[in-house]
Amino acid sequence: MSTRKNSGTTTTPARHQRATSSGSASERRDHLVKLAAEIFARKGFQATTVREIAREAGILSGSLYHHFDSKETIVDEVLSTFLDDLIARYRTAVDSSADARAVLSEMVRIGFGTLEPHRAAITVMQNDWNYLRQFERFNYLVKAEDEVEQIWVSQIRAGQAAGLFRPDVDPKLTYRMIRDTMWVAVRWFRPGGRLNTHTLAEHYITVLFDGLATGERSTQHG
Amino acid sequence: MSTRKNSGTTTTPARHQRATSSGSASERRDHLVKLAAEIFARKGFQATTVREIAREAGILSGSLYHHFDSKETIVDEVLSTFLDDLIARYRTAVDSSADARAVLSEMVRIGFGTLEPHRAAITVMQNDWNYLRQFERFNYLVKAEDEVEQIWVSQIRAGQAAGLFRPDVDPKLTYRMIRDTMWVAVRWFRPGGRLNTHTLAEHYITVLFDGLATGERSTQHG
Amino acid sequence: MSTRKNSGTTTTPARHQRATSSGSASERRDHLVKLAAEIFARKGFQATTVREIAREAGILSGSLYHHFDSKETIVDEVLSTFLDDLIARYRTAVDSSADARAVLSEMVRIGFGTLEPHRAAITVMQNDWNYLRQFERFNYLVKAEDEVEQIWVSQIRAGQAAGLFRPDVDPKLTYRMIRDTMWVAVRWFRPGGRLNTHTLAEHYITVLFDGLATGERSTQHG
């Protein structure tokens, strides 16, 4: 699936193909996208000025428009690159013939696993989603989200059907809680800190499947 | 704790307190804050213009400055009102003499319970936190967050000490996951929809304490 | 001469004549004018807000409009009060039958003598003249200035005619230099400092009439 509206990185025919010191045109473009993503993540999309992105890249703001139509084109590329990658990974996990618990575990690992390589994109998605979705051009974000939900929910349902998961939980609701827990972690997760994404994933898998409580289950508390 | 920078609603000595047809000055102010909160939630703080807030209130933008120093003063009031209320509720729950599981369950209920009355404030906090915390005036947000974390973590630790909770989970990490799950729900939760906040809370309490899986625990999967 | 456009202090029929705790209406008005003059002097007319004047008077800005039509009415009163007083004093000096040197000396003393009682008004006149004269309502300032010039120049001419003053100086130019020297002193003169206005006047009279140089005159230097 290509969620990208504009030329994607993988499908773009390299234009000009100059072999300059700074690499090909598309490499330059990718570099700029990465730079921008970091600033978007740090300050928010709206609070980031085009001048700021340009300055960080060592050029003037007008020059950015040789690479991108608009500021929105840049976030677009940031977000769609992430979503393309994420969905591709989920598909791989689902395509294995493992049972639902194993698949879900793998998907949790995939989710936490994107925290580092796609930290900026995930942050932007968390913080600026609400703003960006107002624009028609970002409708595809909702579509991608729906597709992801589809993948998760069907796994949870499969697990329930197989008797692996409690039958009394709501699949959609459960998915949303898992999803939120993973993505929001980007707000406090710091690479190189006390916890790495692997630990995070295993910790969450444990609590998710077996719960926080010890001993006999179903005790009426609260 | 009062996180409020400006005169708080509960502690403000009633000044002049004229009883006019349009209500007291502080009622007018509160009304404006609520209006603004809704728009901030819908469009984001930065994307909301003061003209927009004023128009919705039926006045001109300049007139807003009769009530507030700045646009930031308005969000400030939105957020601190919410935090004051939340922390007060948590304190009440903690002060009961129930066991850790009961207290945590109650705190989860409190959290989900704020989703409706403080929907706008929570949304703003989720979406604009990253932007707002850049300003010194919002330092108190971090302080309030720390206090809340303190409350939760100590309950989780107490539960572990009492043998109620798994000893192998990280208290801070667990708190963060719970918190995120609750708050981010504001993004998709719609009052009057299929799920109400009570259902949400109980659902989450179930999964949180007892896990998603059925049958024997600790089986190595994935 | 009354330069005042609005009700002057001396000619205004006392309205209402209430004997309140704060004095008559005109006393209240005068008090406000004095307050305002100080702020105008300190911050400049334009940079002074009506709110600021009101705050200093312990009332709200809207209430000022019970006393004055507009902000400009207030400066108007500040300036015309000063000019009325100044011109009256000059007239007295001129009406003596002393010789030109004595009269001019006295006028210099009068000028420096206004520095303390009319410090604020003189400061406003120095700093905001350029701005205020743009408005038709302040045309009378130019008229007052012309009248003062008239008084001085005729004295200088009389002194030249009597052989008391050099015939080779330009009377108007000389007047302007004297005037400027006196008024601009308001910028650095501080009551209670090393110099009082009496010393200032005598110092200036000395240099003005007899020059800075010692010994033989007319030596070609420079």
Next chain:
Amino acid sequence: MSTRKNSGTTTTPARHQRATSSGSASERRDHLVKLAAEIFARKGFQATTVREIAREAGILSGSLYHHFDSKETIVDEVLSTFLDDLIARYRTAVDSSADARAVLSEMVRIGFGTLEPHRAAITVMQNDWNYLRQFERFNYLVKAEDEVEQIWVSQIRAGQAAGLFRPDVDPKLTYRMIRDTMWVAVRWFRPGGRLNTHTLAEHYITVLFDGLATGERSTQHG
């Protein structure tokens, strides 16, 4: 001494230095500064709007910010350019080996000589000094003023020590009077009128050194 906060005209390394039809960037900037100075002088700093400056330059107000950070940056440049030039000229005069009277005469000529080329800047300094000095960024104005006072006072003292000047005049006070007389002349001096700045200077030198009176000196009058 460079009082300039921003890149000074004399010391700026020519950046890029494109030779376009409209001149270099710094030429454009200088042109804008001159335009602005005229309006500041005519209407006062505060009463001048950036739109007005832009309109006079044939551009839109936003475009001004391509050249200057703020309205204050523009006056800053106006004033510091003048002060730099003035102080440089004074230094040259002082560095000659002439006697104090000759040096002072020359400095008077320099002062009046700036009236035409720096008319706008001097006017702004006279009228808006009181307002501008409130801002930290204009602290350097006071420093420059102090330096100038230093130069004058030491010459007056030298003249007194050499027996050229009356010993009974206060050097600082005398300096201030001279200074005020020169600068305030900018308020009424009109190039091309009856008097030119050369005449003005010689007139003032005459009165300053030898006084207004004829005949025997020190006669007690007044």
Next chain:
DNA sequence: AATGAATGAGGCTTCATTCAT
């Protein structure tokens, strides 16, 4: 006399974007 809410015009500044060079 005073309040306090509101007006409405206007101020400075920012910023994505364009375009000739």
Next chain:
DNA sequence: AATGAATGAAGCCTCATTCAT
């Protein structure tokens, strides 16, 4: 590919003034 000057719309905020109470 990049520059740099300019656009033009819009944003936040200020302030003298008005007016019902």
